[in-house]
Amino acid sequence: MRDKLVFRMACLVIMLLGSSLTAASRNVVLFVTDDQSPDAGCYGNPVIKTPHLDQLAQDGVRFTQAFCTTASCSASRSVILTGIYNHANAQYGHLHSYHHFRTYDNIKSLPVRMTAAGYRTARIGKYHVGPEAVYQFDTALPGNARSPVEMANRCQAFLESDDKRPFFLYFCTSDPHRSGGSVAGDKHKANPFGNRPEGYPGVTTIKYDPADVVVHPFLPDTPVCRAELAQYYQSVSRIDQGLGRLIEVLKKAGVYDQTLIIYTSDHGIAFPGGKTTLYEGGMRIPFIVHSPDVKDRNRDCNAMINLADLTPTILDFAGALKGAQVHGRSFLSALQEVNPKGWDEVTASHTFHEITMYYPMRVIRTRKYKLIWNIAHGLPYPFASDLWAAPTWQDVYRQGPSTLYGKRSVRDYIHRPQFELYDLEKDPHEINNLATDARFQGQLKSMQAKLKQFQQRTKDPWVRKWQYE
16 A cells, blocks of 8 residues: 555656656747748748758748738737737837837736746847836847847857746847948948948858849839848848857757747838738748647648737647637647648738828738728828838839839829728739629628628727728
């Protein structure tokens, strides 16, 4: 009898130790870039050099259908860190300066929940959400958000700490966001996208020939655009070296194999046609996941996910999802499959970017159809200050309203109809609007009903616009 009791107690101790070791080993790194479309070698771009991201994809899962919920920096980051659409968390647009949009004080964010779950938390780089009490991390590490290798080095002590608690690191670059000024001596006056002649510590500068870059179909294939894309590519390659250094630090600390690493962006590229729009150029983002729970790696996952799914997924990984009030859902189970069932639809909600840019849009997208509701369609489409000044836009805009910017005229880009319905299988560039086509009125009404249901479910104040105006 005594031997059996001792045996049972020993088993219990082993189980408790095992569970505590398992919990302590489930670390999280969330790596978020700033204004990056799926431009990487692992996403089929044959020119841009991203060897470290490509290697992470080989050692993980590449999502082929990942989307932001709003193509605005602060607003998107509020969704990333709460799992709640910005129309419901009040971070409608930018935090800084006179824009002053802020999340409701009663929202419980991802870092706060991770701390409560026993994690030590740290952030480095771009923050861009507030108030800080809502998005509280244990530690704010210093570092130039344009210098990703330096950022990774500054994380080393945190990652190698003797503290036995699991960690959550939120690593956010300011690249490849547009920066100030123009490239010295460039006849096109291309934006430098954070690149500088003296470079950055630990970074090998990789330059690109504008003739070689791949021009997205929603952009104009002009010498000016190519010059700017070459700068954007250089910025992305700098990020990649920071990612490589961070992974090196994780491996040196002996925690890489126990760490969930998610690489993504807040939204698409910082060009008109991308950022601030809910066209594909604004919504599509890179999304690579390395998970210790996934054994079948170096493959795709075709689940349709958006950034509202990040918080519930990370909480699920940490064993802390129960009771969390979120709009998204965990994709941990979807990671295990190439084509998981029930992941065939995403929604999006954009209201502001800068304070002067009121233009609420709501979107529902399936694999075949996409509906955009331009709620303030009577207004001209507003521009972010940096996108209005972008040489790529001004070069086309000066040529007149009938000039094509990508596959859409300047006039049509600025003046948009109330509803835009696209068959993405036949019209991936979103040019042929089916909303007024009699043959598609059934599809239009069906998607309008789904969109309204999404708004009701997520307590969107703009759902009232179905009743008036």
